[in-house]
Amino acid sequence: MIIKQSKYAVSAVKESQYPQDDLPEIALAGRSNVGKSSLINTFLGRKNLARTSSQPGKTQTLNFYLANEAFYLVDVPGYGFAKVSQKKREQFGEMIQDYLETRADLCGLILLIDARHQPTKDDISMYNYALLLNLPILVVCTKMDKLKKNEVQQVQSRLGKYLDLNHDNVTVLTFSSVTKLHLAELGDWIEDKVSE
Incomplete structure (x- = not known):
């Protein structure tokens, strides 16, 4: 997939603020500081479109x-x-839940997990929740460039200990926004989902 143009469109906290043009959407979820902004910028070929922050x-x-x-x-x-x-966290939860459960234009979820660590309780909950919603899921193991060679092989097997990956609608990808590892495959998955 070649990205010819991209732009920040809108920020929303409720349905009335979502885009109304019925274009397909791919959601990106993951814990704070997992590399969502970096993945978005790398995929879209832009430096600072999605703001990366040292403050999670x-x-x-x-x-x-x-x-x-x-x-x-x-x-x-x-x-x-x-x-x-805690109150703000609950509001986030409701906002995310509303979006994921009611958005007709949503055609897939990319769940980012830091390759250097085992999935957190929140990662596991989000994964199981997405399975429940029957969304196509791409699990992206980020920050692969930070791993030693002998750790690279263990990433997927470790993931499999915490997440049941045996589902037709689940794909796993290792990724680095630094080396652009599997950037093309990321594009293929997105293209496949938005063109269905």
Whole structure:
């Protein structure tokens, strides 16, 4: 997939603020600081379209990025150790739930998990929730460039200990926004889902 143009479209916290043009959407979920913004920027070929932050939990809205005037990538607030109040966290949860459960244009979920660590409780919950919603899921193991050679082979088998990956609608990919590892495969998966 070649990205010819991309732009930030809108930030939303409720349905009335979502784009109304009925283009297909791919949501990206993962814990704070897992590399969602870096993946979006790398995939779209832009340096700072999605703001990367050293302060986890910066994304507090659903951020829609329009690619090729044809589909949206939707950056979902990171879960995990975001320094936000319990009340705010519950609001995030409701906002994400509303979007994932009711959005007719949603045609897949990319779940990002840090390859250096085992999946967190939140990762496992989000994965099982996406399975429940019957969404096509791409599990992306990020930050592969930070692993030693002997650790690379263990990533997928470790993942399989925590997530039941034996589903027709689940794909696993290792990825690095630094080396662009499996960037083409990421594009293929997205293209496949948005053109269905």
